[in-house]
Amino acid sequence: MSLELVDVAKTFGTVPAVDGVSLSVASGEFFTLLGPSGCGKTTLLRVIAGIHPATAGRVLLNGRDITHAPMHTRNLAMVFQNYALFPHLSVFDNVAFGLRSRRVGREEIRTRVRDALAMVKLEALAERLPAQLSGGQQQRVAVARALVVRPDLLLFDEPLSNLDARLRDEMRFEIRDLQRRIGITTVLVTHDIEEAFTMSDRMAVMQGGKIMQIGRASEIYRAPASRFVANFVGPINELTLGAIETVDNRRRARAAGELAVWLPDLEGTSRAAPASLILRPEVLRVSAGELGTDNRFPGKIEDVIYLGASSECRVKVGAVRLSAVMPSAAAAQLQPGASVSVGWDAKDGVVVDAG
């Protein structure tokens, strides 16, 4: 079942929470709405669910316009941040709730609930009340309750934020695995980049009620469309660029006022707006010897920070500070105070609008 949003907007009073969002999610796809708190992602999810009716725009589920359909007719399912299990009903009755609403027969309810509980490995706890379960178990009940109704669309609202770190990792893979096995179209809301990256096929990064970029994890990470996206999904070095000039079909600019750097090949003409060069720490090379990279500058190591598998090396080039991340083995021979070369290939940089 595919989902399509066309120019969806939602205003509370005069405050726009979602501001003209269009996107489409393919059948069977795991799609994530990623963004900082207050970016409108939860409101957008609730518009899809019908909790908040859209102020403008259309919501299409498999081509059917459900923009104004009452919640209970949409045939979707949602897993809430606090799970929203019914505290007065047993695990079994919680899972059976949606089936009873759909007037499914007793026998079928029993088998389907049992299967759903088996799927999340909770068969043994069917008679418990939610309060008698651990956070992870409650989460599983919520997932079973959502899946058992065979919804056209599965919605997750920050489903893992109430779990401890270890359990969160486990549940990520479990949910992803279940989703793939069943092949259900899924929309997840999260502010956790790791969660978005590990679970989703594609994601939309949101800010201020608008979508900033849609793409796969690698696209968003390697080719962020804006400074905000680049900064939000990972650590960056940012160098402001002066006027961009073209030399021998290659582009060049003065970075941070002092470094002449080669830029990646850009489609289109040179940019008019002030731009920044974004460099992920892991694309920077640091060496005591010579570097073969497109850009290379002499610098001095300020600090080397051991992070386990990798190490962070802070290098000062003139007045510019750069942070490079490399395998710890490679960082072993670098000493603070040593003179080194630091460099990167032009294609590894990203040019975005500054500010």
Next chain:
Amino acid sequence: MLDRRTGAPWLFVAPLVLVMVVGFVWPLVQVLVNSLHPNTPQGIDSAQWTLGNYARLADPFYGEVLLRTLRISVIVTAISGLLAYPVALFVSRRSTRAQSLFLLAYISPWLINTVVKALGWTLLLRTNGMVNTLLRALDVIPAPLKLMLNETGVVIALIPGHFMFVLLPLWVALSGLDPALSWAAGTLGARPSAVFWRVLLPMTLPAFIAGLVINFIMNMTVFAIPMLLGGARNMVASMLAYQVNLVSLDWPLGGALAVALLAFTLALVWIGQRGAGLLLAARSVRP
């Protein structure tokens, strides 16, 4: 939060609104309208409009009744106010469990039927009642005191009945106060009396005033206690209202009395709220 689309919220609210309009607004409007018509031997003359019923309230007899009502209310409220701080301070410093027991005791008069309380006070205060019997047995007094069928009896019985309306707001305000405040004042060298006058009193004054206003209004309009402990000769406003409405059947006058009482209490509430608001404002301005 759901959205304000459709008429759904009004569907939920409408039945109660309907009942309140019929059972609350309409009667009050009715009584106001009745008070503006003259009373005739044939009943209310709806064709004529007059303010005469309000003028009739100025009659010296009614004036005496209103004065007595005010006198009793002021005395009861003053005594309640004086007693409320010691009690509230004492209660607010007990353990949570003890606090709820104390509060339950002080609230109990409100949960106990008024007529039962009136009966209890009658048994205690009448000439051959428990108090007189006890005092005479102990040879404290030579002859029985006249403790009821006068204003004294009404005052004695009213104090505990409405005490909680002063106590509760005060208790809420005091338990909301940080005890560190008075400790801090104490370590800065303030004597306990200074702590009270400089710290506790100003901080709790708005709640105290609010409580006094409610207490006063309750005293002004209470019915069964003055009827049974004051007797017909010590008539107060509520008894007069009963007299006029159910004995003389003069509804325009009874209506005028009801409207006047209502206006008076609402004005008091308004003044009390303004007063509390001004105090709060003054306090926030002070450095």
Next chain:
Amino acid sequence: MILVNILMLVVVLAPVAVVMWMSFTPTATFVLPLTDFSLRWYREALSYPGFIDAFWLSFELATLAAVITVALSFLAAYGLARYRPRGGGALKAFFTAPLLVSAVVFGIAMLQFVNRIGLYNQLSGLVLAHVVLVVPFAIRSLEVTLRAVPEELEWAAMILGRSRLGMLLRVTLPLSARGLVTAFLFCFLLSFSEVTTTIFMTGPSLQTLPVRIYSYMSDRIDPTVAAVSALVVMVSIVLVAVLNLLGGLRRLTTE
């Protein structure tokens, strides 16, 4: 402070204590000290039809008033709590406005009103008056109850296919059960104890128990009326104890 407290507690509790005491004395007059204990006056009271009829009238009235009040207030509190309509604050003030109108004033208004529409001396008029008198308490307490039911549970139920009505019956009502019982008992208690407004609205042929006690007392005072009063107090004590167990008292007094 301790002395003031003890004095106040005595003054607060004495009248009830003395009524209980009187109801158990074997003789018709007061004697000190109390040496004997008798249930004579209870038998007397329970065989006096005036009190029995009045009790059943009060019971019926309080039950009807409490059921109607809780049902309507629950719906209204739900509308206010979940939809937060424009003007919701004004509506809440309207529902709690009877607190500002004293029982005497309301009694006069009701008297003239029920006469006008022909409900004088009718149970239905009394029910209407008692509903209005207890609505402020029910609204406040049910709003607190509903605020304690997470809205996500209602969303979850509706997303899982329940209509709003089905969701209310299956999720919101069961989860509000305790608050509903608390509100019901409290409304019942207030209605059962109401004297002033009721006195204004009814004649001798329709007397609730407190009104009957009142008119009996205006006539004479004997241990029979003390026994009836003691029974009324015991009903109140039981209701208050249940309320306290449900945690409702604190909520109602501190809100």
